[in-house]
Structure formats: structure tokens, C-alpha cells
Amino acid sequence: MSSWERLQEVVEKSGLSINAFALSIGLKRAENLYQIRKGNHEISRELARKITAKYPEINEAWLLTGKGGMHERETLSASKKIPLYDSGFEDLRMLPDEKASIEPLYYIEAPTLSGGDFATICYGNSMEPDIPAGAIITLKEIDPSAVLPGEMYLVITSNYSTVKCVMDVAGDAEKFRLIPKNTAEYGEAIINKSDILRLFLVKGVISTKVL
Structure with a gap:
């Protein structure tokens, strides 16, 4: 499916004309959009983010790559509050499973961070300055096949859980590179894709400044 075919599906789902759709996403x-229809351009990451900010049920990875499905979890709309958990990344092996016994601390409502399944607190500093220690991150679970290289993800394995930028490994389709932002204190790691139990895209970051 081409970029235009994917974009056309989204426009048709919105019920708007192309011009009205363009205005609706800012x-x-x-x-x-017309250049994409002509085949002169592909969907850019900036355009995909504009679309998913307005229509959070649309899968950003699908827009950019065609991988996965068009829709993300529609039950979590932009107007719904996001549950915040403070249980450590290890407990996220089962969250947000409906059978999980862990109760959220509370619910947050942040329209600009729409599209997340839930939120949690990131205590480590390996992703500073992008994610300061103690910041709240909103997360959406995705399939490893839908990874957008360079984006930040919470990676959960049987041995550890970590937030890192995820990149492909050149020449090895079975592995990912896990790259920190704080390279002064942390190094890059290589992980087998088969070791990943769950993978969550970091959709947004809420940080506070201590005075």
C-alpha cells in the first residue's frame, strides 16, 4: 500500500475533503497532501504526527511504513484520562492487562499527550535531557515489527526493563540497538528482538522543574 493509499484511507475515515482534512490537522x-497523491512525496514523520495528534486512533507506524494495522486501541480516545502507575517497570510485564491487580495512583488528563495506553514514572537518567529522572512518560504498546527507528521506547525483557532509543542493527534483522541519550554515563547495547516481552512507544513526557 502506497503512502497516498494510506493517507486516503485516513481522509475518507475523517469524512472530510482533502482541503478540510488539511485544515483539521493544522x-x-x-x-x-496533493503532492503525496501525485507520488512526489512520502508521508513525513512531521505530517504523521500532525495526523495522529488530531486522530489518535490512527497508528503512526502504519502511516509511515504500512506495517501493522491502521487503528490503534480506539477505546483510549483523546478525551479519556490516562491511568498513572508507579510500580516500577518490572510490573509493566502485565500492565495494562485487565486482569492485573495493580491499581493506578490516579488518572491524568493531558490532551496534548493523547494516544497513550497509560503513564508511569521514569526514575533513571539514561535518557536525560529528553527524559529527566522522575518525569512521567505516557506509553503505547506496539508490536516490535512496527518500530520507528530513532524513537524512544520502553523495552521489557525477562531480565530487565529500560527506556532507550531503538534502532535497527545494520545487516542483522533479528536485533535492535538500544541507545541512551546520556552517553556520558551509559553505553549502547544490542538486544535480540526475540528477547523482547513487551514494547511501548514513549508518546509523551511530563517533567517538573525543582526550584
Whole structure:
């Protein structure tokens, strides 16, 4: 499926014309969308983010790559509050399973961070300055096959859980590179994709400044 075919599905789902759809996602005009229809451009990451900010049920990875399905979990809409857990990453092996016994601390409502399944507190500093220690991160579970290289993910294995930028390994389709932002204190690691139990895209970061 081409970029335009995916984009066309989203436009048709919105019930808007191309021009009206462009305005709905914050574009001043629809020229970029018409260029995609002509085959001159692909869907950019910036455009995908504009679309998913307005329509959070749309899968950003599917928009960009065609991998996975068009829809993410529609039960968690932009208007719904996101549960915040403070149980450590290890407990996320079962969250947000409906059978999980862990209760959220409370619920947060942040329209600009829509599209997340839930939120938790990141205590480590390996992703500073992007994610300061103690920041709240909102997360959406995805399939490892839908990874967008360079984005930040919470990676959970049977041995450890960590937030890192995830990149492909050149020449080895079975592995990922886990890259920290704080390279002064942390090094890069290589992981087998088969070792991943769950994978969560970091959709947003909420940090506070201590005065």
C-alpha cells in the first residue's frame, strides 16, 4: 500500500475533503497532501504526527511504513484520562492487562499527550535531557515489527526493563540497538528482538522543574 493509499484511507475515515482534512490537522493548505497523491512525496514523520495528534486512533507506524494495522486501541480516545502507575517497570510485564491487580495512583488528563495506553514514572537518567529522572512518560504498546527507528521506547525483557532509543542493527534483522541519550554515563547495547516481552512507544513526557 502506497503512502497516498494510506493517507486516503485516513481522509475518507475523517469524512472530510482533502482541503478540510488539511485544515483539521493544522496545515494552512493541502498542497503537501496533493503532492503525496501525485507520488512526489512520502508521508513525513512531521505530517504523521500532525495526523495522529488530531486522530489518535490512527497508528503512526502504519502511516509511515504500512506495517501493522491502521487503528490503534480506539477505546483510549483523546478525551479519556490516562491511568498513572508507579510500580516500577518490572510490573509493566502485565500492565495494562485487565486482569492485573495493580491499581493506578490516579488518572491524568493531558490532551496534548493523547494516544497513550497509560503513564508511569521514569526514575533513571539514561535518557536525560529528553527524559529527566522522575518525569512521567505516557506509553503505547506496539508490536516490535512496527518500530520507528530513532524513537524512544520502553523495552521489557525477562531480565530487565529500560527506556532507550531503538534502532535497527545494520545487516542483522533479528536485533535492535538500544541507545541512551546520556552517553556520558551509559553505553549502547544490542538486544535480540526475540528477547523482547513487551514494547511501548514513549508518546509523551511530563517533567517538573525543582526550584
